[in-house]
Amino acid sequence: MSQTILRPPAMGAVRIDDVFWSPRMASVRTGTVGVFYERCREAGMIDHIDPDIKDKPRRQLAGIHGMSAQRFWDSDLGKLIEMAGHVLLLAPDPALEAKIDAIVDKFGRMQQPDGYLNSWFIYQEPGKRWTNLRDDHELYCAGHLIEGAIAYWRATGKRALLDIVCRYADLIAATFGTGPGQKRGYCGHPEIELALVELYHATGEKRYFELARYFIDERGRQPHYYDAEARARGADPAAWHFGSYEYCQAHKPVREQDKVVGHAVRAMYLYSGMADIAAETGDAALAAACARLWADLVGKRLYVTGGMGPSAANEGFTADYDLPNRTAYAETCAAVGLVFWASRMLGLAPDRRYGDLMELALYNGALSGLSRDGTLFFYDNPLESRGDHHRWKWHRCPCCPPNIGRLVASLGRYVYGAADDRVAVHLFVGGEARLAVAGTEVRITQRTRYPWEGSVSITIDPERPVEFELAVRMPGWSPNASVSLNGRKLLRGDMVIDGGYARLRRRWSKRDRVELDLPMAVERLRAHPDVAEDAGRVALKRGPLIYCLESVDNETPVHRLLLDARAPIAANYDAALLGGMVRLEAGASAESEAGWNGSLYRTGPSGQSPATLRAIPYFAWDNRAPGAMEVWVRSG
């Protein structure tokens, strides 16, 4: 059977050389991975998995911020290892590799004879393994270790951790399932599902795929596993802090789910796993559930930045159209998770609905989580700040730094998708990819100044002439986009545009060149009238980038600015701005405090005076002088 699934390129198959992304990947390589390792070490995470440490209670290992050991710590090490693997594929770093080897060594010695591998239940609560899947992140930790093991093996060829996690996965497969004596459980925090699909691809062992499918299929069934599990612990299932199993998307079987609910990161990881299984199996009911959930998210519950999950209380979703800006939680990991989900939805077919959103989340709500130098982070990504929201060095739950780090460092995997006789170009990122298509190695080279400019040159260099379909995303935000082939502009009749991708099927030869021209008008986006916070406001967007107003660029307090609906907005590249980016500038008016004379309320409106509005890309905010920020600007 031919492979129709669009799979990401193999790790290392894409070399990025890009005006926008190369510096950001460098900041992860020189900044994020090192500071994250150091902070994990300071926090006591590495000691926590060390079998040689026996002399003090592990609960008090934490070295910084008085943080005590956490059940999810192994996952942070898994993500550290994964990020390190991706980074090592960018450039050798023997010192980093030695650090990771030392961690792998500890995991190896910590592993129990039966393959079990979780530091919390080995050292903190021995004898309690598999007793609270709902809350304890046990299989979630396993998933991140699996992803880390695969990335580190791909980068270094070292199989030690891969062998360790395979033994662990085999224990998990023996423990969970529908067979006699097996537990019918699944993790409260999805993650292992998508990791097992990757492990299947890495090892070719179908049993890992079957285990992933079991976890997906079992989720949310009645009688409910979490009820039984709680009772077995002597706990009252009804006394759960989060109330409804919606929190972990286990309120009903996944094929019946139609609303994105609960903890946003859990949702994104679960839906990613569902999309993986749907793509691999052709399961129409599962694919339909994914499509329904997608429509619900993008139609009612997504910030314009691609962030999601407005509430800190459940780190997740609330009600339709409930998208407050200033208090938006919009966790970095959730937007990263949307990139994961979208990339897997693209496995089914090239479809702009998914490609556009993957790009939106990547360039805005996810990337905002990372400072310019890669060493400071946002956990929550509000769309408005009065000047009191800033990037931090460390967080009690340090999940976001390695999540955005591993995404950026492995970006090449999201740029393309390859099937047997099709290559899709999902993102516009300079560099070179080597893909196997129709049994032939094809080199694809992109040259572009995207996202600052909208022209993209794609050169196709197959080893030998070969027929396949090149599917190039035509972003929805560029209705006047055009495509040229070898210097000749293609008219609509010359190509098929399907699902928002230009589908170019031909026999490709060396140096064939496809050029895209994506005019980047500045858009004023409006929100649905039920998004109360955005009423009377516009968000500025150019290309894939959402813009924001930051105090440091504006003489007028940003909340006082009013943008006329017809005012022209200039977009100019400023080489001196944060390494070079396109700024927006427009004539505006500003509410004046003249005549208020110390009063707070009065019957007459404020006067207005002319002002200039200046905006920068949202992802780049809070990299300069601290101050207020606003995405949705009032519009006259």
Add this chain to the structure above:
Amino acid sequence: MSQTILRPPAMGAVRIDDVFWSPRMASVRTGTVGVFYERCREAGMIDHIDPDIKDKPRRQLAGIHGMSAQRFWDSDLGKLIEMAGHVLLLAPDPALEAKIDAIVDKFGRMQQPDGYLNSWFIYQEPGKRWTNLRDDHELYCAGHLIEGAIAYWRATGKRALLDIVCRYADLIAATFGTGPGQKRGYCGHPEIELALVELYHATGEKRYFELARYFIDERGRQPHYYDAEARARGADPAAWHFGSYEYCQAHKPVREQDKVVGHAVRAMYLYSGMADIAAETGDAALAAACARLWADLVGKRLYVTGGMGPSAANEGFTADYDLPNRTAYAETCAAVGLVFWASRMLGLAPDRRYGDLMELALYNGALSGLSRDGTLFFYDNPLESRGDHHRWKWHRCPCCPPNIGRLVASLGRYVYGAADDRVAVHLFVGGEARLAVAGTEVRITQRTRYPWEGSVSITIDPERPVEFELAVRMPGWSPNASVSLNGRKLLRGDMVIDGGYARLRRRWSKRDRVELDLPMAVERLRAHPDVAEDAGRVALKRGPLIYCLESVDNETPVHRLLLDARAPIAANYDAALLGGMVRLEAGASAESEAGWNGSLYRTGPSGQSPATLRAIPYFAWDNRAPGAMEVWVRSG
């Protein structure tokens, strides 16, 4: 020396008979006081002070909601007793009186030989009294017991509790002060200061006044008492959860304070005590501090409802102009506290700055805390809700029900102020007062349908003709207000208007009649341009009442409504609406979801269709079908 301070009428000197307030006082009498007693009892508060209960740990007394005993429980009993006292002045209630007598009996038997009286430190942490004034509410509890004792004594003539609290106050006076061996402490939660001033008035014992003055004078001095106190406990002063002593307004001496900061209720109670002392002593520096703090509050930190304190984190103030609507904390107790503070600022002189705000907080941000039947409560009073904010039966910290209850039940005390040769009419409330002015008993009778209508008739009946000044507030919201005397309209030249009060000095005889006509136009209030949340919006106000849009009255979701800046707004009395009130209605437009087709963002604005906007008084919301609510409506 003649008394120039405008003091409230003696308890019981004003009998309210008012279209607006009588039903509300009845709801406190028949609803609030009974349910509050019952819930205190269920919670275990009464057992907690019972010396006979020895057989189970008091920490687990709580009978409802799994609530454990709280350090501040004695204060809730104090407020219950105070509310009961005021209610007993409205009508006899032997059953209620018996319940309070039983509580008083327990307090009497709980009191220690040296006079000490705090159930937490007698039963829960014996030996730890006076070791953490900053956090433990110890003197705060004493203050509320004092206020309760005074009200109960005034209502019933029973001195038992008054004698108990006097002994306790004597112990406190011996313990705290600047003398040798005395502690130079003061309470983290102000309250005892204003209570001691009342105790001085009740008993004539100047030493209670001096103790109040000591607490005011000592607050915030360096070296800081709370630092020393923490070190004495072996605690690190810098490790305090709330960080800065601004939280309890002890960051600097009170005469140097110029910003309203920290916990809002503490602030209001402190400033009330400061105003009391300033009025009694003529302390200009203290009066100036009060005036500065007042200007800061009303100029930068007050909701349009008279609520304040936007943040749940500190239950208090944040930054200038930070007045979010949906997440407003705006605790009922804080607005009640503003009524207390304003009434004390009026002690210095009749001044509309204070009278108008007292009325605003009373009719809006305070009264909103009480349901129509007096049995359900708001703790926080947001100015916007998506339908998820509702009145509750009970709260972990049940401070609000007795606070709004005691205020409403004792409303007469806020209507008038009396000095030796002056009577001020601060509020327009039907009923009859008997005041001693210039050595003569004067009966003052108000007749009005205020706040629904703006005409007020005030009849003056002195025992015998007597000269004094009648100062009648001319509300700032009614610029065309007029005053008539015995049927003759007074022109500006016929009377002095000073500080916004019409000052009528004459020899008053029986049946002299002053009539006010206060035209009540519907105002569209705008907020200062730095209140970002209110930009482009108006709040509707008629007379003293702020209005709001509630789902139950509007076919259109309230957040979609847009009120044209020039649209006429009709105000009509609706006898069927919640016992009768004036509704507002206006033609408006509504953003339409036509053409959105499931999308959340797009470049074109929404269409608009005609709609009707209907508003009711803010205080009355959430008394019918639950739904969304909005005070600040978008204005075209």
